[in-house]
Amino acid sequence: MEYIPVVDLSKLTGSNKISEADWVSTAEEIYRALSGIGFAYLLNHGISKEIIDKAFFSSRKFFELPENVKDKSLKDISKSYNGYAKPGQELLNAGSTFEIRESYDFCGNLRYYPEACDEFGPALMALEEASKPLVKDLLRALAISLTLDDRDYFVTRSKGLNDINIESLSTFRTLYYPSIGDTISPGTVRCADHTDYGILTLLFQDDMGGLEVKSVSGKWVPANPIPGTILLNTGDLLEFWSGGKFPATHHQVMIPEAEIKRRTPRQSIVYFVHPDDHVCVSPLTGNSAEYATVTAKEHAKQKLASSYKY
Numbered sequence: 404m405e406y407i408p409v410v411d412l413s414k415l416t417g418s419n420k421i422s423e424a425d426w427v428s429t430a431e432e433i434y435r436a437l438s439g440i441g442f443a444y445l446l447n448h449g450i451s452k453e454i455i456d457k458a459f460f461s462s463r464k465f466f467e468l469p470e471n472v473k474d475k476s477l478k479d480i481s482k483s484y485n486g487y488a489k490p491g492q493e494l495l496n497a498g499s500t501f502e503i504r505e506s507y508d509f510c511g512n513l514r515y516y517p518e519a520c521d522e523f524g525p526a527l528m529a530l531e532e533a534s535k536p537l538v539k540d541l542l543r544a545l546a547i548s549l550t551l552d553d554r555d556y557f558v559t560r561s562k563g564l565n566d567i568n569i570e571s572l573s574t575f576r577t578l579y580y581p582s583i584g585d586t587i588s589p590g591t592v593r594c595a596d597h598t599d600y601g602i603l604t605l606l607f608q609d610d611m612g613g614l615e616v617k618s619v620s621g622k623w624v625p626a627n628p629i630p631g632t633i634l635l636n637t638g639d640l641l642e643f644w645s646g647g648k649f650p651a652t653h654h655q656v657m658i659p660e661a662e663i664k665r666r667t668p669r670q671s672i673v674y675f676v677h678p679d680d681h682v683c684v685s686p687l688t689g690n691s692a693e694y695a696t697v698t699a700k701e702h703a704k705q706k707l708a709s710s711y712k713y
């Protein structure tokens with residue numbers, strides 16, 4: 404598959420009762436997208452535009468604060484995965500020289516918000532809450548699409564989404580790609596080629612574009628923004644669980660060629676959905692010989708440890 408398909412979720416999110424046929428047909432569409440290119444545009448996803456817009460607007464207000472103010476919320480991964488990461492602090496690919504990106508992460512139950520921007524935390528948390536019913540439906544659809552007997556297989560292993568006492572590395576992240584000045588060192592990118600680490604990722608993007616997704620044939624396909632949709636993509640742990648049926652798709656955000664786009668910041672908001680820390684992940688189907696058992700926490704921690712530079 405050389406393009407990112409649109410999956411209409413109205414059968415799940417509409418006001419009618421969801422029939423078995425609705426679940427199966429939606430699950431089949433998700434299967435086609437995620438087993439093909441590994442990304443899908445979700446239409447009629449059920450999350451209000453107002454909540455999304457507010458999260459983008461208050462993120463922008465935070466990221467436009469002076470550097471010394473943002474630094475007060477600087478992330479210290481020896482303590483927690485919450486907080487602000489400045490440009491160059493996180494490298495998603497071992498071959499990267501510099502990734503010009505800022506982010507603020509909310510993870511786990513010990514969350515803190517930057518004092519200097521009081522609307523920021525609540526606006527982001529409102530979008531995270533509003534995304535949870537969608538995540539639950541998607542986890543169900545994935546189990547149905549893999550013909551698992553227990554359609555709540557992934558839901559019951561991701562209890563941390565709704566229970567703050569259960570630890571998980573699910574992370575709600577807001578991202579800001581600042582405007583690019585005249586002098587950037589060679590090799591600088593906005594976000595280097597990588598796969599996500601968890602089960603699935605929801606990705607809200609503004610209208611700037613720049614995200615690229617690697618197709619099965621190895622071609623970089625632009626994930627051009629489609630208003631009203633959000634992107635869904637696979638992560639490493641879903642690849643392991645599905646025995647390779649849902650490969651974790653490589654993606655990146657390059658620096659735009661056009662001067663006007665280089666001058667304009669880009670924003671995105673990402674929900675990385677992870678299983679609970681203690682969950683053991685091994686293939687339930689597909690090619691089981693290729694994947695060793697890992698625990699959710701071990702896998703993500705090892706990836707996170709190799710991506711932060713201080």
Ligand SMILES: O=C(O)CCC(=O)C(=O)O
Nearest residue numbers: 578594608614656671673
């Ligand atoms: O900003 C984007 O569009 C992509 C971000 C991303 O892939 C990530 O943070 O893992």
Ligand SMILES: [Fe+2]
Nearest residue numbers: 597598599654
């Ligand atoms: Fe990513």
